[in-house]
Amino acid sequence: MDALLILDLQVGLVHGPDKPWRGEAMLEAVNTLLDKAHAAGAPVFLARHMGPEGSPLAPDSALTQLIPDLRLDGSEQVFEKRRPNAFVGTGLVEMLRECGATGVVIAGMKTQYCVDSTCRAAGDLGFPAVLVADGHSCSDTPGLSAEAIVAHHNGTLAGAFCRVVNAQEIEF
Known part of the structure; x- marks a missing residue:
């Protein structure tokens, strides 16, 4: 069974000054996935990104808290990470193996x-x-719009690195 892996849906990244592109639609897609995963008994993992002391995402900052908009039921495993790759230094591989996950759905x-x-x-x-094609986002950068970044990654990652599927099509 696939596990649901939700990355960095934190107060500072979602509700901060740089709003994510299609933020409400992304959140609805993620909540749809949470509902499906919970109903199927699939494992759910949520990563919280921690920055260095003194940064906006310092470990003690309220900005690192998960957004309250998520439909959590208490069965989820929350872990902290300090690198972009959620597998580095987090024990995520071991947690996935321990729960019997054979793959991950990423949003x-x-x-x-x-x-x-x-x-x-x-x-x-x-x-x-x-x-999840409609379940990830970012903010505009000086070089590219968030819409272009999301479209580029959906196209680039598809096939070589993962399957790219809309939330409504995913089953656990």
Whole structure:
């Protein structure tokens, strides 16, 4: 069974000054996935990105808390990470193996950093990945719009690194 892996849906990244592109639609897609995973008894993991002391995402910052908009039921495993790749230094591989997960469905923030890095690593670690096409986002950058970043990653990651599927089509 696939596990649901939600990356960095934290107060500072979702409700901060740089709002994610299609943030409400992304959140609805993620909540749809949470409902499906809970109903199927699939394991759910939520990563919280921690920055260095003194940064906006310092470990003691309220900005690192998960957003209250998520439909959580208390069965989820929450873990902290300090690198874009959610597998580095977190014990995620061991947690996935322990619960019997055979793959991961990936959603969350930010497309060009944590979502990209985690999708690229998952298969190499033995967990074929599904990227939720409408379940990840980011903010505009000086060089590219968030819409272009999301479209680029959905196209680039598809096939070589993961399957790319809309939330409504995913079953656990």
